[in-house]
Amino acid sequence: MRRIAGIVLAVLLVGGVVAAVVAGRDSGDTGTATKTVRGVIGSEKAEFFADPDVVKALATEGWTVKAETSGSWAMEGLDLKGYDFAFPSSQAPADALAAKFRVREPLPRPFYSPLVVVAHRAAAGVLAGNGLADVTGHRGTLRMAAYLDAARHDRTWQQLKGADKHGELTGTLAITSTDPESSNSGALYLAAASYVAAGGKVAANAADVGRTAPLMRKLISVQGAQQSSSDAAFRDFVSGAGNPLVLVYESQVASLLAAGQAGDDLVVLYPDTTATSDHTVVPLTDDGRALGELLSTDPALRRLAVRHGFRPQGATSEFEAATAAHADYLNQTLTGVRQAPVPTYAVLRDMARRARG
Template identity: 40%
Template sequence: MRKLVGAALAVLLVAAVTTLFVLDRRSGSADAAAGPVTTLRGVIGSEKEPFFDDPRVREALAAHGLAVEVDTAGSRQIATDVDLDGYDFAFPSSAPAAQRIAEGAGGASASSPFWSPMVVATHRPVVELLARNGAASPGPTGAWHLDLAAYLRMVREGTRWSDLEGAAQLYDSPRAVLITSTDVRTSNSAAMYLAGAAWVLNGGGVVTTAGQQEAVLPELSHLFLAQGFSAASSEEPFEDYLSQGAGAVPMVMAYEAQFVGEAAREGGSRLGEDAVLAYPSPTIASKHVLVALDPGADRLADLLSTDPVLTALAAEHGFRTGDGTALGAVAAQHGVAVEQSLTDVADPPSFEVLESLIDAVAARYGT
């Protein structure tokens, strides 16, 4: 009898443990000690997808009881077209877009855990040819700078690479001198390119008035219409730059984070031997702003700004963080010359003015 009772108790104990394990799994707990895991859903700019997909980032977030699931969209799309119901946070790559999202969400909290200046991913023969023709120069750290005013003058005059002095020795291409960008109607990197060009064309100041918009619109439109087809997100043209080389993609507008992140890529970088990062002068800073649509996402924003593991991983993915030296250390480790301190930086216009300029350029696609 005692044996039967003991056996019954053992069966009940196993069943109880099994039930607890199943319940624990359903609640999202990694294990009994770790406690429950909170899952946050967000919509982000595509350039941050490799960061959130990194197993080390997932592990670091799990250590704080968080799991993050993300969808990607262009920053302008997030602000204007994406249905944000069901998302806990939005994470565009644009301060003006984030402002619009926060206002639409009733003043939701917003913070910028990291940022990235816009750069031109190019090739050494190309940038040396530009330098010989007065449109580029090396900086004190060895990083290159593209004179945006000189470049815009070349575009205005319809200059081809083969027209430039030294083209036969460096880059003798019949293609027009033109930066490849994403589609300005959908993508933040193209919008930042537009904002920087508008600053230069406006005499070195933020475009604010309708008259200023009209004055800069013809040249701004040409920068995008002359490209023909443009991709919707920043990942595609950068992938073309990596795979097709100078013959097809001599210059592409990109985030510094994409270039440095590729150099530090686990499994080996795909950057060619002549790959060069050049800062437009002026460049424009793309602030990655996390808008907490649900109060629970405030914790994620705080961790991305303060957790040493996550900030170190952000730097490894090429982002600039509150640690002013982290990005430079990662870049130096992987042989990329970057500017630690940027002084020639343009300000973007307000969201309303930027939208007005983009809409005006978009209207010309059909003419």
């Protein structure tokens, strides 16, 4: 399967920030941008800010954006002096940053994306044949309770009916996720899994975390080394490397589909209970807030966000219309998908630490 085209990782850095993307510079743009803002963003938004059409739309409104990427949960440890905004991938790390820097509410939340599991066709078929998923064509539903029960009992692929026909399906059955201590998607994975494991109760304190901690530890420890970026994990999957089941954002899949780069081997599994990533701007200056509000309201930027797979807040029709050609892969209306409440920042951090051992 071909690699994702257009992933922009312009400058590799050390110490938490993994890449830099400069919008409006070295792109040949001759727009009317008059204000330059600097921010740190989740890696899954790197392509959006590097898109020449996004650069042009921002310039039309008088803006140039310089953005560096970082794991959302790692942003709290960064020195953000001189930055205008932070743009993590969900509300929990955004709220923590807002509290740290005494940012006034409400925080702009331009778009969102649910977590999904991308699977190779053979893996999806074996899951379906063993009651762990329902699959039709390129789309399906992952039965979270059944999957967690398999994880609890250390089920292997070899123990699943039909897996013997696929030599690549070996070892312990596991979903690959990112490091929950540094990456938003990894932390949200634990939020959804713990909610299901607790019988539909969101963890509210240390005792709640402790009750599901052994299972959460299994979900993480079986993976071995984890990446800090969902972008890297998704690129590995698309290239044919890595594990047959990988947790990613729906936006990454939708962007791939929009670029016409999805192969026949791809199946998108929506967990029947998942967590939604609310991409939230934390304004550190007035210009940062103005940018966040522009991303939320400007029609051109909203259309471009959809092109990159994001669901704009407040108008599901925009996403449905733009992805109509890919309804065989995407659950446009999220039918049958339950949204798990996400614990508070402190509780989720505790959950991630315990899961990591």
